[in-house]
Amino acid sequence: MQGLMVKDDAVKSIFTENLQTHGAYCAREESLKREEEAGDIKFVCVSNNNIDEHMIWLIELKNIFTRQLPNMPKEYIVRLVMDRRHKSVMVIRRNNAVGGITYRPYFSQKFGEIAFCAIASNEQVKGYGTRLMNHLKQRARDVDGLTHFLTYADNNAVGYFIKQGFTKDIFLEKERWHGCIKDYDGGILMECKIDPKFPYTDLSSMIHRQREAIDEKIRELSNCHIVYPGIDFQKKEAGIPKRICKLEDIPGLKEAGWSPDQWGHTRFKYFNASPDGTVNPKLTGFMLSVLKATLDHVDSWPFDKPVDVRDVPDYYHVIRDPMDLKTMSRRVESEQYYVTLEMFIADARKMFANAKNYNSPETVYYRCAIRLEAFFSSTVQVGLQSFLHFQQ
Numbered sequence: 001m002q003g004l005m006v007k008d009d010a011v012k013s014i015f016t017e018n019l020q021t022h023g024a025y026c027a028r029e030e031s032l033k034r035e036e037e038a039g040d041i042k043f044v045c046v047s048n049n050n051i052d053e054h055m056i057w058l059i060e061l062k063n064i065f066t067r068q069l070p071n072m073p074k075e076y077i078v079r080l081v082m083d084r085r086h087k088s089v090m091v092i093r094r095n096n097a098v099g100g101i102t103y104r105p106y107f108s109q110k111f112g113e114i115a116f117c118a119i120a121s122n123e124q125v126k127g128y129g130t131r132l133m134n135h136l137k138q139r140a141r142d143v144d145g146l147t148h149f150l151t152y153a154d155n156n157a158v159g160y161f162i163k164q165g166f167t168k169d170i171f172l173e174k175e176r177w178h179g180c181i182k183d184y185d186g187g188i189l190m191e192c193k194i195d196p197k198f199p200y201t202d203l204s205s206m207i208h209r210q211r212e213a214i215d216e217k218i219r220e221l222s223n224c225h226i227v228y229p230g231i232d233f234q235k236k237e238a239g240i241p242k243r244i245c246k247l248e249d250i251p252g253l254k255e256a257g258w259s260p261d262q263w264g265h266t267r268f269k270y271f272n273a274s275p276d277g278t279v280n281p282k283l284t285g286f287m288l289s290v291l292k293a294t295l296d297h298v299d300s301w302p303f304d305k306p307v308d309v310r311d312v313p314d315y316y317h318v319i320r321d322p323m324d325l326k327t328m329s330r331r332v333e334s335e336q337y338y339v340t341l342e343m344f345i346a347d348a349r350k351m352f353a354n355a356k357n358y359n360s361p362e363t364v365y366y367r368c369a370i371r372l373e374a375f376f377s378s379t380v381q382v383g384l385q386s387f388l389h390f391q392q
């Protein structure tokens with residue numbers, strides 16, 4: 001296609017830079033995964049097995065639990081952590097436990113009960129809790145053969161468990177768990193179904209791949225990645241183009257669904273531009289008469305020319321898109337600029353809005369803007385009515 005330029009880099013950036021590629025979730029998971037790969041942290045699963053190193057870690061974990069779960073009796077925590085039917089998945093850094101989850105697998109019922117879950121206070125909300133849970137799920141599925149977890153979540157930890165995929169609705173058949181787990185006061189029973197396939201410890205790569213697949217699909221269905229060259233558009237004074245650029249020559253316009261019959265199309269059909277693209281002379285005459293009446297109005301003086309920066313030094317810092325009656329007159333006289341009446345009215349509205357934005361309501365400029373705007377609107381309306389009448 002002539003004039004079409006698809007830049008590979010631009011395409012890529014639309015799908016990778018403009019869109020969010022890493023949520024906080026992925027960023028934290030990836031950073032912890034890298035730490036794991038570098039050997040700075042490790043996730044282990046241990047139980048009371050008389051191995052010295054494991055016993056030290058278990059005692060450190062027990063200490064984290066007693067500090068982080070003050071409502072739990074210490075003796076109860078020690079008992080379960082050291083109970084040989086319980087296992088503890090822990091995050092270890094520099095040979096010290098940073099946090100962990102103690103759970104009891106019920107192998108025949110294929111579910112596990114999470115007894116305690118905590119991260120040392122100075123390490124919370126850094127992603128350890130999530131990565132720990134992901135390691136736990138992967139291990140519980142692949143090593144223990146479990147399909148579900150149940151836990152009595154502390155009221156203030158419900159938010160964390162919801163983010164880890166736990167629900168307050170229990171779908172697991174009651175016969176599978178009833179009688180196995182004890183009721184706790186002050187906690188909410190929550191359930192998590194372990195997915196049979198999810199790569200829990202590599203979720204961020206999966207999310208990346210899914211995102212790429214979605215981007216690929218969007219590229220198939222949409223053309224928003226196609227970048228066309230810009231147009232050489234130089235303006236004279238008052239924003240009037242130096243050289244008229246034919247609309248059909250604007251790269252990408254037709255491809256975006258534009259057709260030549262839309263050129264100069266206006267609500268006021270009798271002012272439609274002619275097919276060769278020139279402004280309707282009736283429209284030019286109409287706009288000139290409205291402008292003349294507006295300029296003759298007693299309140300037009302603040303608007304008759306562009307604001308002088310020597311009088312109002314900060315004006316152009318505040319008003320980024322200025323407009324005035326002189327600029328509008330030039331645009332009308334160029335017979336190239338205002339192709340529709342709507343464009344002319346839009347410039348006038350912008351001029352009045354600028355005045356009301358920059359000046360406060362008690363100022364003379366603001367009041368002039370209010371009165372002149374009312375006059376301008378009625379002049380356009382009355383003018384259109386008499387124009388129509390004259391046409392009939």
Ligand code: ACO
Pocket residue numbers: 024025068069114115116117118119120123124125126127128129130131151152153154156157158159160163
């Ligand atoms: N309530 C609501 N949201 C939480 C909570 C909480 N108490 N703690 C963490 N989150 C959110 C985080 O803001 C984060 O959200 P985001 O992904 O939208 O940013 C998400 O959960 C995961 O955060 P992580 O950094 O992975 O979690 P963290 O390492 O802090 O571990 C934990 C969470 C274990 C709850 C930790 O905060 C903790 O030890 N808290 C005190 C002890 C506790 O309450 N344990 C649970 C008791 S219930 C039980 O043991 C069965």
